[in-house]
Amino acid sequence: MDVDGATWSWPDGGVTEVPYAIYTDPGIFAREMERIFSGPSWAYVGLEAEIPQPGDYLVTRIGVRSVVIARDEEGAIHGFANRCAHRGVKVCRQRHGNARFFVCPYHQWSYDARGRLRGVPFINGVRQQGGMPEGFAREDHNLPPLDIATRGGVIFASFSATAPRLEDYLGDTNLSYFDRVFDGRQLKVLGYSRQRIPGNWKLMFENIKDPYHASLLHVFLVTFGLFRADQPAQVRMDPSGAHGLLISRRGEQGATADTGEMSSMKEDFSLADARLLDPVKEFPDDATVVMQTIWPNLIVQQQSNTLALRQIQPLDPGRFELHWTFFGYGDDDDAMTLRRLRQANLMSSAGLVSADDSEVIKLAQDGVAQYPDDVGVMLMGGRGTDDEDHMVTETAIRAFYAHYRRVMGL
Amino acid sequence: MDVDGATWSWPDGGVTEVPYAIYTDPGIFAREMERIFSGPSWAYVGLEAEIPQPGDYLVTRIGVRSVVIARDEEGAIHGFANRCAHRGVKVCRQRHGNARFFVCPYHQWSYDARGRLRGVPFINGVRQQGGMPEGFAREDHNLPPLDIATRGGVIFASFSATAPRLEDYLGDTNLSYFDRVFDGRQLKVLGYSRQRIPGNWKLMFENIKDPYHASLLHVFLVTFGLFRADQPAQVRMDPSGAHGLLISRRGEQGATADTGEMSSMKEDFSLADARLLDPVKEFPDDATVVMQTIWPNLIVQQQSNTLALRQIQPLDPGRFELHWTFFGYGDDDDAMTLRRLRQANLMSSAGLVSADDSEVIKLAQDGVAQYPDDVGVMLMGGRGTDDEDHMVTETAIRAFYAHYRRVMGL
């Protein structure tokens, strides 16, 4: 197939049928990198707390592209492509650091925190010989800059200058839940977890936007009543459908009228050390789990007291990386910090719960890759793409693909 | 090159010239998966003895596609694609087992031994919310079924409903030799050997259909007179040329008029422990070696007393897997079982003989991949594709490619 050759088109059935080709086709992937990750979107790139001081910087990826996020001497945050304007060398090799200038190793062209070219060794040659020709102007060779938006200590960046205001981009509902976690308190980074998952990056979004699977796949969650289909829940989207919220409240444990269909439940499993699960209420509302997905690369996780940002970095159609940043608040006491660290046992590359997801995503990729011409069906909860007040629905996935089709022109 | 773009065509010279591109081109490989492995062919998938009980199942691959072969409560054998009808997840993760239902891990849709969708959790939602929409019918979401044919305890499957009767498919000659080994006696599985070979899958068929190489490459065979060009032999095909038989009878060891050309022979090599080779006659005829190739993925090996099925599982143009199932008969005494196990030293991923073949296939792939526009020549024994009564011929390979060209439309 050739998506550019117009020899391929999305099957009928709107967003209730998703063609497997979008998980495996290189042409579609290339277009995603162009239109989604380099388009007018806001990609998560890090936390202000990770670069608190002037000169601090971090290196991350937007789509497949390496970028530098740096704080200048005045404390302002900037971003630029991590690729020398001279001959393309990756300028910055460290994941993070502090630097006044960014010096390319090859010929030591140096750039400031805005990615502006400041130094070109031997620009005037040596002993009247060589150097740059007439008409060479440093300002013509700055690094491609990123637009930056921050809110609540979270940094977003865009390759496009035409992205809407971050607040408008998120929409009221998603913005309010974003502010619920990033409420202005100082954030404290607790650590990182990184994993390379052999599946298409969109399978990660499907997974988090899918409350239907949680009570079925996640035996641990169900067994300990942390998340169950019979608990109060809402699914919320922004108007575009790009972003989504999964909100639920812990309910009773043990069997109920509805647990019959949760065949996986282990009623006899009780913890030998209960400290693994001793959640405390820390947010004004009653929600015990809020999973927020922000187009095109972020998951904000509040699962009881474990807070994390999961950044999605696609590698190719069949692989993506998930970079987790665990955090708490500057005013956490030791007990709360310890609680967050303990609960992290549930969520990471070795998480008692999230391991189910990374494993099932691999199985999904293995399955779809064998049948390039088939489609998946997303009918749970009907055919709509609206908000719902229950967990038995794929509405958020349908909404995601409705937006995806618009952006991709598919 | 682009095989679909009709910018490529098979070179002149019929089947005496084989273009190297068929060993390396992705477009040709994709067409092979479609027309050959998903077409009206019978692919070997396993033995009845591997799933003797109701509920027993095994998982294997036809081409690149994972499939489940299951025995239902009534003892009937069925097959279906190992890929959930919901969102494509590999349903079955174990290589074999026993199950009443096949439950997808993601949302626990459950399928019966026919691959028919039986259970959809929360199909009616929870507490009057969610669930499947009007018009959702389970029977619209069964797994793609396979046609099944069995003979002599061997199971074949087809993605196509239009494959001819297995008996007609094999043809009289091949059928009779198939029945020679699978004569109705209970089969006893002795074990498995699996290897991933860095070559195109067709090179494996070429190898087994090629009696010419045996007396030259396989020094061990020649040295111990197990297989030699000067021994009585027949090459037999079915009318289509798809399937083939290589039949030979052990003759004298030591030098003869014809061993001059078998320069590789080691006359001074005698075994320190002769038990490695103490074949006994166990079939009515005099044939000591019968190698049968069955389109598109099976080799039936009878080499003295070691019996094995070799299943070919292509991965991509440059790699395939060979899955060996070694077996004996239910009525073998311990001495015979031990004999088969000892003779297995000659044939496996570490076989004294078959190691030559997996190594030479890698060398062939390495060679052809460098010269995409060149061709191999298959002139030994002339240009024909008919049966022969000697070993000095490539007729079976030519017949194979004549059939290949018809099926592939090349």
Next chain:
Amino acid sequence: MDVDGATWSWPDGGVTEVPYAIYTDPGIFAREMERIFSGPSWAYVGLEAEIPQPGDYLVTRIGVRSVVIARDEEGAIHGFANRCAHRGVKVCRQRHGNARFFVCPYHQWSYDARGRLRGVPFINGVRQQGGMPEGFAREDHNLPPLDIATRGGVIFASFSATAPRLEDYLGDTNLSYFDRVFDGRQLKVLGYSRQRIPGNWKLMFENIKDPYHASLLHVFLVTFGLFRADQPAQVRMDPSGAHGLLISRRGEQGATADTGEMSSMKEDFSLADARLLDPVKEFPDDATVVMQTIWPNLIVQQQSNTLALRQIQPLDPGRFELHWTFFGYGDDDDAMTLRRLRQANLMSSAGLVSADDSEVIKLAQDGVAQYPDDVGVMLMGGRGTDDEDHMVTETAIRAFYAHYRRVMGL
């Protein structure tokens, strides 16, 4: 993009702008293998000293193609494709050896030192059966021969019969510097170093043709005054620009008016064991470093007293191998041999200097692969492609790409 589909063209800006696509595009790579490595060029394949005796041979690669270079009984050197005329198997598996005939392992077709088919087992069949058909002539199945040219003990080969005389190919200037090192004295091979570099093969040529980077990237060179931008130097090309010379003379160490811009210099670094650097003058002229690049696959290195040939073997757009052959002269005394071995610490897969280059090439590939539509700029020293008498220029790279564009038709 599709370079063959004429949907792609070289950007404006002549050779001062190099599109990143040429480092990553498979279509361009395929054309390079055809037009550059299989075209009328002379590729380095080895040294006469490596195959001194009749029957000696070595195996190497030209582009992605394996070739055999052999010395016949009369002492003449020949070359041929390492790929059996029968069914494509790699005939020769050893890196070097001595053989009268080259026997393919599969069916033991045997070839002489010219690659001419000499033996075909069972060509007349066995006992009046089989064998080759009417009209089969051995001489129709020789291995594709290579043209061979040697000078000063260095062997070059060409897949094309239309390459110019080696002397004309190199041009006067490059020929004279080639003769400077290969002056007719017996060569003594000291050993090999091999590395697989995750970058496009042309990045290696850019690197060696680029005097600009040496005083900036190579802190070790600068610190010890082995190579500095403020030292006397020449850049020389042949008329086509395909080949190049970088010639410099060691100057003072320590800071000077110009070292200010060599920020990397470590003035306080002095060697604990000075024996690492005790160069002696061994060539008539004053040049202490001469790096010669010979299209399409050779670098001749004279860095003080360490002499090496670096052969470039592309694997795919993103990877190439560098095969180093270190040598001295037959009349070296032990002290000189030891000196060469010590100085080899600077140049190899673990070289104190060359490690900078293999590392930076990886960073370049990482950088350009993310931005397929961008270009690198090569403006240092102006826009010209002529010889220069200083190091602050990219003229040799521009000349290289001017030739590249002509050969590639881009």
Next chain:
Amino acid sequence: MTLAAEERAELEEVYARYADLLDDGPLADWPALFHEECLYLLIPRENHDRGLPLAIMRCESRGMLEDRVRAVQETIMHEPRYLRHHITNVRGARTDDGGYSVIANYSVIEVLQDELPRILSVGRYLDVLTRSPTGALMFREKRVVFDSVMVPNTIVYPL
């Protein structure tokens, strides 16, 4: 300070048994190698070097180890796999209570069904062993600091 041969031999036995239980089971016996009050951390070298506390497995008692083992066996959905440890270059020092503080290098090779073997994890054990009343050596602390910060998909079993 170096270990006497007998001390080294005793430690080698402990690590061999440790590898044995994780690679070939029974996994349920593995927590018994730890003291009831113990600390087991599976921590990326990146976090360890930067002084960040987050571990991807954190068990603060033998009970938590048992809970992890049970979850692996009963609740975590995962593909079948084989694991194989190499624990080498054991070095350590005696502690006041007759135990040892030990550093060792480890690697774990993973084999998924129908896949070729691959390196799942590589790094270093930072351990404290103590003696049980019966004199047996038990892990009081075990920090698995893994260099392979980018995890190939999922770590299901303890390392």
Next chain:
Amino acid sequence: MTLAAEERAELEEVYARYADLLDDGPLADWPALFHEECLYLLIPRENHDRGLPLAIMRCESRGMLEDRVRAVQETIMHEPRYLRHHITNVRGARTDDGGYSVIANYSVIEVLQDELPRILSVGRYLDVLTRSPTGALMFREKRVVFDSVMVPNTIVYPL
């Protein structure tokens, strides 16, 4: 039951010599590490765990080991390669006849010409060693149970 330091040292020597002969030769001396009546099995873990008897190498005497060695050197066509063993986490128990039953983890890394190193095989040795009249330890039984069930092309040399 744990091994004394001297016992462990003696076993380490045997395994080091075993690795040495397979990796660096002379291969022809390798069978001499086995008792004349011995059993050497190279068996996929899959078969071993399912109770299936098939091994991909099966030598029932030192003679058969010698035949295999000779075939590797004289009859099997194969590309040149280097192999390198790591044999670790040796654990065992004394047997009545003064020998040992031993379990050890192993991995073998293969280097084909112009290729990068890769893991050829990984798994476990299940061994029985006995004493020769001269007191030397010899293998009476060696079961190489390999986790890497999917073999990367070919296994030419014993592991």
Next chain:
Amino acid sequence: MTLAAEERAELEEVYARYADLLDDGPLADWPALFHEECLYLLIPRENHDRGLPLAIMRCESRGMLEDRVRAVQETIMHEPRYLRHHITNVRGARTDDGGYSVIANYSVIEVLQDELPRILSVGRYLDVLTRSPTGALMFREKRVVFDSVMVPNTIVYPL
């Protein structure tokens, strides 16, 4: 001739410390494991087997080792990476001066930032150790003969 348990233990300690200093540092302390007059060679097995003298690292004194270490830290531009050694199957013989000649197998796994772990180098140590005046064992000669002749990009650190 086999080593006594105490001798083996002492050698294991030396190799553990050797691995420790290269993998976890301080690298600057690593040269102190060598005698002032020493020979360190990092040599491809291909050259070693063919009798070709070229090594890709050649240090003829502790001073040259110190120069290499300093260059690694101050002058060589390289991507950040973690290395991890496994040194196994140590075997050796006592020498007249109370030292040892030792052969051991090694592998080094490399982890580049955001990459999966890979085998950087595998091979064998051919060592001669001698005793310092204080009785400590030091390397007089170390030949690192690596099977992985095709180097994956660059070798920056000594192995």
